[in-house]
Amino acid sequence: MDSGRVRFQVHRAQKLAASFLLIFLLQALWLVAHLPLTMAETRNALAGRALWSQHRLTSARSTLIPGDSILTLRCAGLLPSLAQSFSSHTGSFSIYAAPDRWLVRLPFVAFGLWLGGALWWVARRLFGDEGGYVSLGLYCVSAPALLTSVTADPAILAAWGLFGLIFTAIGVAHTLYAPPRKWRPRILLLGAAIGFTAAANLSAAIAGLIVAFICMLYLALGRRWVAIGLLAISSGIGALLLLLLFGFNIGELSAAVMVPNAEYLRLTTYRISALLLVPGGLIEVVAFLSCLIVFIAWPRTRYFGNAVPLIVALLIPWWPGQFLPGASAVWALPFAFVFIGGIYADLLEIRFFAGRFRRLITASALIVAGASAIFSLMVTVGA
Numbered sequence: 502m503d504s505g506r507v508r509f510q511v512h513r514a515q516k517l518a519a520s521f522l523l524i525f526l527l528q529a530l531w532l533v534a535h536l537p538l539t540m541a542e543t544r545n546a547l548a549g550r551a552l553w554s555q556h557r558l559t560s561a562r563s564t565l566i567p568g569d570s571i572l573t574l575r576c577a578g579l580l581p582s583l584a585q586s587f588s589s590h591t592g593s594f595s596i597y598a599a600p601d602r603w604l605v606r607l608p609f610v611a612f613g614l615w616l617g618g619a620l621w622w623v624a625r626r627l628f629g630d631e632g633g634y635v636s637l638g639l640y641c642v643s644a645p646a647l648l649t650s651v652t653a654d655p656a657i658l659a660a661w662g663l664f665g666l667i668f669t670a671i672g673v674a675h676t677l678y679a680p681p682r683k684w685r686p687r688i689l690l691l692g693a694a695i696g697f698t699a700a701a702n703l704s705a706a707i708a709g710l711i712v713a714f715i716c717m718l719y720l721a722l723g724r725r726w727v728a729i730g731l732l733a734i735s736s737g738i739g740a741l742l743l744l745l746l747f748g749f750n751i752g753e754l755s756a757a758v759m760v761p762n763a764e765y766l767r768l769t770t771y772r773i774s775a776l777l778l779v780p781g782g783l784i785e786v787v788a789f790l791s792c793l794i795v796f797i798a799w800p801r802t803r804y805f806g807n808a809v810p811l812i813v814a815l816l817i818p819w820w821p822g823q824f825l826p827g828a829s830a831v832w833a834l835p836f837a838f839v840f841i842g843g844i845y846a847d848l849l850e851i852r853f854f855a856g857r858f859r860r861l862i863t864a865s866a867l868i869v870a871g872a873s874a875i876f877s878l879m880v881t882v883g884a
């Protein structure tokens with residue numbers, strides 16, 4: 502028996518996290534079944550199916566239009582394309598056939614579920630079980646997160662990619678003092694995160710690279726040039742992955758017009774108000790601002806693990822979302838939940854607070870999660 506082998510074991514924490522994610526999945530599947538496809542989702546599915554089709558001529562005019570997210574189209578068209586290829590009418594291909602909402606949306610539900618798992622992993626590693634439970638619990642009953650995860654548009658893909666890009670970069674920075682052989686897997690992972698984020702939304706990838714660059718320079722004292730070199734290598738891998746998703750077709754890349762125009766570069770409160778219009782959005786904003794007050798008032802909470810998600814959550818809603826001005830507020834949600842989980846983990850530490858105060862903090866977390874769950878249920882049942 503090899504005692505040095507690392508084994509993944511399922512304990513109470515993993516079971517509870519899986520229960521939270523199951524609740525999220527059941528709500529998402531209900532919404533998929535009851536919300537009709539929008540015109541934009543239908544168009545994404547049809548264009549995506551055309552991208553996967555073997556019947557397309559290489560010289561044909563591109564189906565992409567300015568502002569298209571290649572990863573969104575690939576995801577929306579993947580299952581409909583597979584269903585088309587396995588159907589009995591393989592000889593009669595029609596791009597205009599109405600897409601099935603399940604086939605179109607299931608990949609986006611998977612990314613929403615994946616983001617929840619990644620959020621729990623990061624929060625638990627940073628803040629322990631309490632922080633992980635609070636962060637994941639709020640995510641799984643968040644109406645904005647649910648609605649985003651069942652919609653075939655780039656928002657959930659960019660949120661997933663941006664979250665993974667920043668925290669993978671932090672992980673790479675932490676391994677710079679380890680032997681170089683341990684760098685390679687994380688460099689590839691970081692490159693994949695950059696490529697998929699850019700494929701979802703180029704603006705989100707640029708924001709993620711800026712934050713990743715700053716974090717790596719901060720953490721890699723004495724090895725900053727190495728950090729810059731590794732980030733450059735990962736960016737090259739990401740660029741290759743982006744081109745691969747475009748099929749190395751310059752015409753498709755040009756048709757997508759990935760650079761936002763001036764209209765989306767303006768600072769606007771619409772990005773925040775769009776989030777507040779969703780049921781439960783106001784509760785999440787109030788919970789975040791309350792934790793921000795604790796962060797400002799209590800020096801014990803002011804450390805790197807809390808500061809990074811806070812800074813990103815504060816700044817990213819004002820970042821221009823490429824052709825989707827309201828999407829950048831959704832990108833901030835996972836970072837806001839991690840920050841809230843970190844503050845609650847600090848407040849729940851027995852060596853700082855105990856007795857009645859600790860029970861009040863626990864009750865406040867349950868109240869916030871319960872109120873969010875009520876709004877989430879209202880959205881789900883009302884679908």
